[in-house]
Amino acid sequence: MKEFDYRRADGVPGALALHGAAPEARFLGGGTNLVDLMKTGIERPSLLVDVRALPLDGIEATADGGLRIGATATNSDTAAHPEVRRRYPALSQALLAGASGQLRNMATVGGNLLQRTRCGYFSDATGPCNKRVPGSGCPAxxxxHRNHAILGASEHCAATHPSDMAVALAAFDAVVAYETAEGPGETPLxxxxxPVGDTPHVETALPAGALITSVTLPPAPVAAASRYRKVRERASFAFAIGSVAAALEVRDGTVQDVRLAFGAVAHRxxxxxxxxxxxxxxxxxxEAFAAAADAELAAAEPLPDNGYKVPLMRDLVVSVLTELAEEADA
Known part of the structure; x- marks a missing residue:
């Protein structure tokens, strides 16, 4: 592991100043992804700016009826929060499906959004990877590539985003707030x-040096009837090979509102x-659920060994939406 400096930030402005003054600095939350990548030489920061103690761990209702989750809130605290469980149960379920209890106790909401792909070629510093070394190639x-992308990939990268939490946030139109040395900003999740295109090494649209401060979920009554379903290759802690976050409002047998997001099938x-x-x-x-899934998956471009994800995602959509529809009629 490369030698690095460590500083604990005493406030958001201080964290930004420390980060901006050092080349190759990284913000450190729980470190559950970053530290692993440092051990393998994929990440080589000159400075870690510890933001865990910043007052960014609150979870509170917004004035319009939504929910704001602080960036340093742990995955465990977020999953267990009464308002998350009541208003956005799919988010709680996604967090609980995402990792072991020990990791959830350390991992933060902001860090979860920024975790990097688990593609084996990305994690192997001895070989090529366009995410690590632009232009070196994508051996996957x-x-x-059995667990790689079927949607939104390109000839330059077929990696998938590993977050479960982000799938649920995507279904409910989450907005990410951040701070920079120039001031605050926000971007829809x-x-x-x-897009991957020919720049897979550009993994987020955040400005350089930005610190995520919170994630806001706008009011969404339909989210109270939501579910997250994850398929993995073993029952114990493992990354998804396919997942669905869904919410459904039905009245008199007709869909009034629906939210749907997929995980483990694309770079996002x-x-x-x-x-x-x-x-x-x-x-x-x-039948309608299957037809809708087919319409979405018509854009899929699977590689030779991951075509199974197309029927897998179709079946997941039908299963989860059927369960939600049956509960709505009960």
């Missing part, structure tokens, strides 16, 4: 992760807008 395209949490549009105002039936 011709190599091991939908715009946080740029994939908001299934085509499927949502297909379902709006239509019948809440398994």
């Amino acid at each position: 395209i011709e190599g091991e 939908a715009d946080l992760y740029p 949490p994939w908001r299934a807008q085509t499927a949502e549009e297909a379902l709006a105002g239509g019948p809440a039936t398994a």
Whole structure:
């Protein structure tokens, strides 16, 4: 591991100043991803700016009926918070599905959004990877890609985003707030992760040196009837091979509102807008759910060994939405 300095920030302005004064500085929250990457030489910061003690861990209702979650709130505290469980149960379920209890106790909301792909080629510092060394190539395209992307990838990168939490946040139009030396800003989560294109090393749209301070969920009554379903290759802690965050409001057998996002199929949490549009105002039936999933997945471009994800995601959508529809009628 490369030698590095460590400083504990005493406030947001101080954290930004420390970060801005050192080349290759990184903000440190729980460190559950960053420290692992430092051990393997993928991340080589000159300075870690510890932001864990900053007063950014609150979870509170907003004036318009939404919910604001501080960036240093742990995954465990967020999952267990009564208002998260009541208003956005899919978010709580996604966090609980995302890691072991020990990791959830350390991992933070802000860090969860910025975790890097678990692609084996990215994690191997001895080989090429366009995320690590732009222009060096993507060996996953011709190599091991069973768990890689089927949507939004390019010839330059087929990695997937590993976050479960971000999938639920995407379904409910979350907005990410941040601070920079020039002042505050915010971006919809939908715009946080740029398209892969030929620049897969550009992983977020945040300004250089930005510190995430909170995530806000706008009011969404439909989110109270939501669910997160994750498929993984073993029952114990493992990253998803496919997941769905869904919310559904049904009245007299007709879909009044629906939210749908996919995980483990793209470089970002994939908001299934085509499927949502297909379902709006239509019948809440398994046949309609399947047709909507097919419409969304028509854009899929699987590689030779990950085509199984297309029927997997179709079945997940039908299963989760059918369960929510049945509960709405009960």
